[in-house]
Amino acid sequence: MPFVSQIKRQTDYNLYSSTTPIVIDNGASNFRIGIVGDHDTTLLKYFDCSRSGPRSAFDSNVVYQFEIMEYILDFGFDRLGANGSELPKFSSEQIDHPVLITECILNPVQSRSKMAELLFETYGVPSVAFGVDAAFSYKYNQQNGICDKDGLAICPGFTTTHVIPFIDGEPVYKGCSRTNIGGYHVTDYLKQLLSLKYPHHMARLTWEKVEDLKMEHCYIATDYASEARLFQANSIYIIFWTKEAEEKTRCWQLPWVPPPVEEPPSEEEIARKAAIKERQGQRLREMAEAKRSTRINELENQLRGLEFLLQQLEQVEESEIPYFLKDTGYVSRQEIETALAKATQSLRKVKGEPKGEQAEVEEKTDEKYPLVNIPDNMLTQDQLREKRRQMFLKTTSDGRQRAKQKRVEEDLERERKNQLDEQKRLENPELYLGEMRTKYKELCEKVEQRKRLKTNGNHSNGNGMSGGVGRGERLNAAQRERMRLLTTAAFDRGKGEDNFGAKDEDWQLYKLMSKDNDDDDEGPDEDETELARVSSRLQEIDPTFVPKPEPGPSQSAADMPRSRPLTKEDFQILLGVERFRCPEILFHPNLVGIDQAGLDEMAGVSMRRLSSKDQVLEERLTNSILMTGGSCLYPGLSERLEAGIRMIRPCGSPINVVRALDPVLDAWRGASLYAAAVQFPQQTFSRMDYFEKGEDWLRGYQFQYTL
Amino acid sequence: MEAELINAELVLPTHFSFKRIQIYEKYPKGQPRGRWKHLKQILQAENYQNCPPDEPNYVNIESPPSMHPPLRICDITGFEAPYHDPRTNLRYANTDVFKLVRSLPNEHVQRYLALRNAAVTLK
Numbered sequence: 001m002p003f004v005s006q007i008k009r010q011t012d013y014n015l016y017s018s019t020t021p022i023v024i025d026n027g028a029s030n031f032r033i034g035i036v037g038d039h040d041t042t043l044l045k046y047f048d049c050s051r052s053g054p055r056s057a058f059d060s061n062v063v064y065q066f067e068i069m070e071y072i073l074d075f076g077f078d079r080l081g082a083n084g085s086e087l088p089k090f091s092s093e094q095i096d097h098p099v100l101i102t103e104c105i106l107n108p109v110q111s112r113s114k115m116a117e118l119l120f121e122t123y124g125v126p127s128v129a130f131g132v133d134a135a136f137s138y139k140y141n142q143q144n145g146i147c148d149k150d151g152l153a154i155c156p157g158f159t160t161t162h163v164i165p166f167i168d169g170e171p172v173y174k175g176c177s178r179t180n181i182g183g184y185h186v187t188d189y190l191k192q193l194l195s196l197k198y199p200h201h202m203a204r205l206t207w208e209k210v211e212d213l214k215m216e217h218c219y220i221a222t223d224y225a226s227e228a229r230l231f232q233a234n235s236i237y238i239i240f241w242t243k244e245a246e247e248k249t250r251c252w253q254l255p256w257v258p259p260p261v262e263e264p265p266s267e268e269e270i271a272r273k274a275a276i277k278e279r280q281g282q283r284l285r286e287m288a289e290a291k292r293s294t295r296i297n298e299l300e301n302q303l304r305g306l307e308f309l310l311q312q313l314e315q316v317e318e319s320e321i322p323y324f325l326k327d328t329g330y331v332s333r334q335e336i337e338t339a340l341a342k343a344t345q346s347l348r349k350v351k352g353e354p355k356g357e358q359a360e361v362e363e364k365t366d367e368k369y370p371l372v373n374i375p376d377n378m379l380t381q382d383q384l385r386e387k388r389r390q391m392f393l394k395t396t397s398d399g400r401q402r403a404k405q406k407r408v409e410e411d412l413e414r415e416r417k418n419q420l421d422e423q424k425r426l427e428n429p430e431l432y433l434g435e436m437r438t439k440y441k442e443l444c445e446k447v448e449q450r451k452r453l454k455t456n457g458n459h460s461n462g463n464g465m466s467g468g469v470g471r472g473e474r475l476n477a478a479q480r481e482r483m484r485l486l487t488t489a490a491f492d493r494g495k496g497e498d499n500f501g502a503k504d505e506d507w508q509l510y511k512l513m514s515k516d517n518d519d520d521d522e523g524p525d526e527d528e529t530e531l532a533r534v535s536s537r538l539q540e541i542d543p544t545f546v547p548k549p550e551p552g553p554s555q556s557a558a559d560m561p562r563s564r565p566l567t568k569e570d571f572q573i574l575l576g577v578e579r580f581r582c583p584e585i586l587f588h589p590n591l592v593g594i595d596q597a598g599l600d601e602m603a604g605v606s607m608r609r610l611s612s613k614d615q616v617l618e619e620r621l622t623n624s625i626l627m628t629g630g631s632c633l634y635p636g637l638s639e640r641l642e643a644g645i646r647m648i649r650p651c652g653s654p655i656n657v658v659r660a661l662d663p664v665l666d667a668w669r670g671a672s673l674y675a676a677a678v679q680f681p682q683q684t685f686s687r688m689d690y691f692e693k694g695e696d697w698l699r700g701y702q703f704q705y706t707l
Numbered sequence: 708m709e710a711e712l713i714n715a716e717l718v719l720p721t722h723f724s725f726k727r728i729q730i731y732e733k734y735p736k737g738q739p740r741g742r743w744k745h746l747k748q749i750l751q752a753e754n755y756q757n758c759p760p761d762e763p764n765y766v767n768i769e770s771p772p773s774m775h776p777p778l779r780i781c782d783i784t785g786f787e788a789p790y791h792d793p794r795t796n797l798r799y800a801n802t803d804v805f806k807l808v809r810s811l812p813n814e815h816v817q818r819y820l821a822l823r824n825a826a827v828t829l830k
Contacts, residue, residue: 064744074730075719094726095725110753122733176763224780229786231785232784232800590778591823592822593822593824594824595772
C-alpha cells in the first residue's frame, strides 16, 4: 500500500521571522515538526513503504540511516511550507530558522554529528540544539503540575524503553536505564502470533492493520497468570469460554460473502433429467443390441461357410486337400474343425446360452484320463509320459473342484450368519444396533492398534514433518529388532572366548536377521474382513452411520476440514489471550528472547544506579513516576507498574504512577516551550562552533533543562 | 507522469528549493552509495572502553538481565506452561496443546521458536 500523505502543506511559513525556531521531535515511529508559536504540531507518521516491511532510519533509537533521514526531513520541511525562493530578501535556498531536534539519551557522538552536518550542510540551518524527548515531556508535565521536580520518567517508545530519574528538575544520566523493547516488538509479536494462528489469512495481516489492532484491543493484565487462567478452561479450538473470557475476547470479522444457497431442483427438473437419462439408456441398449445381432449374424455366416467347406471336403480326395484348401487359408481338416468349434462356442456366448459342454467334459473324467488307473509296469515309455501328464491335469482340476466346493460352503455359511443376524435384529432392533456399534468400535481399535504396532505408533508425526524424527523412529518394530540383532552381533565379536555355534539355537539367529521374515505382505487378516462385514451391515441398517475414513497417505488430516463449506466463523480473527500476551513483553522481555529487565524492574535498576543512600530522596522519586511515550497508552499499565514497583520497594513507601497529559505529543510541546524561552539562543550552537570546537566538544554538549 | 504524481502528492519531488544540496547530487543515480554504519559499528567507533567507567554512555546505561523469575508461557496458547516437549522444544500448557504441538509441521515449530529467539539457526 503506498503511503499517501494526509497532511496539507502549511501556508504561513513566510509569516514567521527568521529567529523563531523550528522544533522537531524525531521519533522512530512518529516524526513531529512545527514552528514555535504553532498551537498544534504537524504530526507525521512515516515508514518507508517502498520495500517490504517497515524500514526506519533508526536502530534502537539511534539514527544511523541518514539517507532515509534526509527524505523524512525533506518531507517535513516541505509540509511546513518552507520555500526559499519566494522571498529574495532572505538568503534563499535554505531553512533560515534555528532548529531544536530531539535525540535519544546519550546519543553516540557520531550520530549526533552526522545529524548536525546534515542540518548545516544540506538545509543551511543557522544553529542547532539537541535535547532528549522524554526529558522535554517530563518538564512539560512538571509545569502542568502532573509530576514533581524529583521523579522518574518511564518512557516506553517504539524500539526502546528508557527510565530517567530526575533530581531537582534535571535528568540524571548515570541513573538511566534502557531496555531494547518497545511498540515495534509488541506489534511484531502480535503479527507473528496471529499469522501462525490463522495461516489462511496471512495476507490480510499487514503491518498497519496489526498496529491498528494493537492500539484498539491490547491491554496490560494486572496479573498475567490469573488472567490467562480465565481463558484456560478451554482449548483454542473449542470455543466454550468462561463468561469473563468471552467478554474479553474481541473478534475481527474479515469481509465474507455467504456462498449462494443451492435450491433443490423442482419436480419438473427431476422428471426432465430422469427422462433424459432414460432416453440415453435406451439408446445405449439399442446400440448394444444392434452390435450383438450383427455379431451373431457374422458368426452364423462363418459357421455356415465352415460346414459347407467340410461337406465339400468329404467329396475331395485325401491327396488333393492341400490344393483344394489353398484359397481358403486353412491348411488341414483338423484346423477347420477347431475353427468350427471355436465359432460355435463364441456364438453360444454371444447368444447368452450356458456353456453346457464344460460340465459335460468334467463328467467324464475317467474317459479323459484313461491311463491314470493303470499300473506303471503295464505301460510303454510313451504311455508312461502321457500318464504323468494326465495325473497332473487331474490333480489340478480336482483342486479347482475343491475350491469351488469350499466357496459354495462359505456362501452358505455367510447366508446362515446373515439369517441369524436378521433374526436377532428383528427380535430387538435397538439392542442389536448397539451391539453392532460396540463391535465395530472394538474392531476398529484392534485394527488400528495392529497398524500402529507395525508403524511404531507415531501417527501424526509419521510423515517426517516433526522436529526430531530420528533414524530409529522411522523403522517399525520388526525392523528395529533386526537392527538391534545386527548391531549386537557386530559388537559381540572378539569379546571373551567365542563359542557361537556350539548350540543349535545359535543358528536361529540368522533366520531372525534375514530380511524376509518381515510379515508385512500378509493379506488382510480376519479382523479386517470382519470389520468390513460389520461396517457394511451397519451401513445397511443404520442411516446415521458413517464409516471411519481409512487413514491413508493420500488423505491426511489436513484435507478433512477443507471439504467443509466455509462459514462466517472461518473469516473471523479472534483476539483472546493475545490481547494481553503481546504487551506483556514490556514487563517480561524474555518472552521474545530479549534477556533484559522489564519495565517495573527497570525502575529499581535506575534507583540502584543512583546509589544515593537517601531514603527520603528515593521516596520522593517513587512518589512521582511519569509514564510518557507511545507505548504507555495501554489500559492497565499504570496499575501494573505500580504493583510491580511496590514489590521491589520497601514496605510502606509512597508510590504514585501518573500518565502524561498526552504521551505522544508532550515531548514536542515541552521542547517548544524551551525553544520559545529567552535562554534558548545560548543553548544552540552554530555551524562555526561545530567546525571550530570539534567532536569532543559535541560529545560533552548537553541541553540545560533548568530555566 | 512523474509531475502528476508529485502534484497528487504521491511521491516526493526530487528538487526542493530550500535545500543547498539536492538529494540527486548527494546520491547520484546508478552509483554505489557510501555504506552507512550500522549501530554496532557506530558504537565500536565511539571507543567507550577508553572512557571512565562511571561516566554514563549509550552502552552502559543498558538494563542488566532480569533478576525476576522468568515467565514461562505456552508457545501456542499463551497460558502458563508447566511442560516442555523435548522433541520440538516447545512449551505447552496441557494435553490438548500437546497433541497440536506434535501435529505441527516443522516449519511452524521453528517459527514459534523464533518468536522467543530459540529457533535453530543454520550458519
